Amino acid sequence: MVENRPFLSFLTHLVLIVGVVIVVFPVYLAFVASTHGNGDFLSGLVPLLPGPNLIENYRLMLTEGISTAGAPPLWIMLGNSLVIAIIIAVGKIAISLLSAYAIVFFKFPFRLLAFWIIFITLMLPVEVRIIPTFKVVADLGLLNSYVGLTLPLIASATATFLFRQFFLTIPDELMEAARVDGAGPLKFFRDILLPLSRTNIAALFVILFIYGWVQYLWPLLVTTDSRYYTVVMGIKRLAATADGEPQWHLVMAAVMLAMLPPVLVVIFMQRLFVKGLVETEK
Amino acid sequence: MQTKRTIFPNKLLPYLLLAPQLAVTLIFFIWPAVQAVKSSFEREDPFGFKTTFIWFDNYKRLFADPTYLNSVGKTAVFAVSVTLLAMSVSLLLAVSVNRVLRTNRLYTTLLVWPYAVAPVVVGILWWFMFNPSIGIAPYLLRGLGINWNHRIDGSHAMLLVIIAASWKQISYNxxxxxxxxxxxxxxxxxxAAIDGAGPFKRFWTIVFPLLSPTTFFLLIVNINYAMFDTFGIIDATTSGGPAQATNILVYKVYADGFLGLNIGSSAAQSVVLMLIVIALTAIQFRYIERRVQY
Incomplete structure (x- = not known):
């Protein structure tokens, strides 16, 4: 701060508070709705203060779900989401570490070609090639399986670039010393490179976990068996009831539960989150 | 391309290390993309028994189709509005946080978490707020004499998806x-302050120009986001309706291919979208390479 201007400081805080209110309000409303009973929504306006049904709504959604909407209990879907997000994050990090290692520490024919093939994945988001990708997964018999849900999303150009950037900053002397001491490439990777990459791996894990958790279109296409539903896609099924208004209090309880895990990750690992976000996108 | 001064001499090992990444990329990215390009030049008969090669007929028909052109227009309106709204709001918030000394960590925490909310959940949150029968926003708007109903009014629907999509992107920007x-x-x-420039003048003549690399980067990222990552928001709020009013390109590909089962047209649309992503990525990387040099 260069100078003291009380009015401007007041304005600054005002802007920030309004900003926070705008950001928080939709979620507050959802939380309030999730604490009411079914009848409270018939009056024509959503309630603005929490009601008494908090525990009951959440218990009902977690253990039973809404069978009429074809939604399994939420704990199954939350479990699926957790498994899928972790597989995607770990998978992306693992294959990206290996390929970045190959690209930086080895010289071999077609190295540039391999780099470009990985680079191209940046330009082919799932949304623009859904039908042929769906067909490949269907032909391989991977519909309704964790493999089908995760494997097609696991290639990652950004993670590969991040590790490549990082590996290039590692001093050559480190590797020379390791080689003098008789370490082969795999030992060097395991005992020196991996420990050095720990912070980068953690930061990337946060970002990729969120990426995996919020996937919607892909799980929607490849799962028809409710045992494999993820929570993010399951919510849409809950909300889209054919006969009139959805059961708002239960839908919103599900929304809160679907939002909570990744949001908690961001809040409690904020430093890693910011590092991961700002560095992968550069 | 850069490597290390000293490298490992192994011949086979690098290929093994690259194999998993390349296999996934080839099977689930490159091959489907090639298939999309191929079927965009073909027509399949109604029973799927035989396909004929028809050159650019799918594209010709696509660009003569008024619903597609409408979708292109809607996408442009949507992407530009989301980009402007999300970027200006977040710039204002960022400048404010940057002025605050003690509480900036707290404000930052309170502002960044929407990044982790899934687009489809964002859609449901805003759909709930703007629900014509019980939502709070239509209730307040009625007080102002506006009869909000995004199920009937196309411009209301467009506003709703723009607001929802911008809300999600604020934290990132x-x-x-x-x-x-x-x-x-x-x-x-x-x-500049010693020379007598006030805070607003300082911002517009010094800070904002120096911020231009970030602004340009975010411009591309936001357009990309609005065009491709908002599928869930559209699906949860309006499903492209009413009367195609919010049927943006990425939603139309899905709707035509999976719900309408028009494979040729959907493939042609996929190819057009791929070209757009390629163009955006190329712009982004060209610019980043230039920035690295100085």
Missing amino acids: FLFFVAGLQSVPQSLTEA
Whole structure:
């Protein structure tokens, strides 16, 4: 701060508070709705203060779900989401570490070609090639399986670039010393490179976990068996009831539960989150 | 391309290390993309028994189709509005946080978490708020004499998806703007203050120009986001309706291919979208390479 201007400081805080209110309000409303009973929504306006049904709504959604909407209990879907997000994050990090290692520490024919093939994945988001990708997964018999849900999303150009950037900053002397001491490439990777990459791996894990958790279109296409539903896609099924208004209090309880895990990750690992976000996108 | 001065001599090992990444990429990215390009030049008979090669007929028909052109227009309106709204709001918030000394960590925490909310959940949150029968926003708007109903009114529907999509993107832009602002040297603004420039003048003549790399980067990222990552928001709020009013390109590909089962047209649309992503990525990387040089 260069100078003291009380009015401007007041304005600054005002802007920030309004900003926070705008950001928080939709979620507050959802939380309030999730604490009411079914009848409270018939009056024509959503309630603005929490009601008494908090525990009951959440218990009902977690253990039973809404069978009429074809939604399994939420704990199954939350479990699926957790498994899928972790597989995607770990998978992306693992294959990206290996390929970045190959690209930086080895010289071999077609190295540039391999780099470009990985680079191209940046330009082919799932949304623009859904039908042929769906067909490949269907032909391989991977519909309704964790493999089908995760494997097609696991290639990652950004993670590969991040590790490549990082590996290039590692001093050559480190590797020379390791080689003098008789370490082969795999030992060097395991005992020196991996420990050095720990912070980068953690930061990337946060970002990729969120990426995996919020996937919607892909799980929607490849799962028809409710045992494999993820929570993010399951919510849409809950909300889209054919006969009139959805059961708002239960839908919103599900929304809160679907939002909570990744949001908690961001809040409690904020430093890693910011590092991961700002560095992968550069 | 850069490598290490000293490298490992192994011949086979690098291929093994690259194999998993390349296998996934080839099977689930490159091959489907090639298939999309191929079937965009073909027509399949109604029973799927035989396909005929028809050159650019799918594209010709696509660009003569008024619903597709409508969708292109809607996408442009949507992408430009989301980009402007999300970027201006987050720049304002970032500049404010940058002025605050003690409480900036708290504000940052409270502003960044929407990044982790799934687009489809964002859609449901805003759909709930703007629900014509019980939502709070239509209730307040009725007080102002506006009869909100995004199920009937196309411009209401467009506004709803723009607001929802911008809300989600604020946290992302905010973090990048804060990072950008922190790299603006304090000495420059101090010098300008000594020369008598007020806070607004300092912002527009010093801080904002120095922020232009960040702004440009975010411009591309936001257009990309609005065009491709908002599928869930559209699906949860309006499903492209009413009367195609919010049927943006990425939603139309899905609707035509999976619900309408028009494979040829959907493939042609996929190819057009791929070209757009390629163009955006190329712009982004060209610019980043230039920035690295100075």
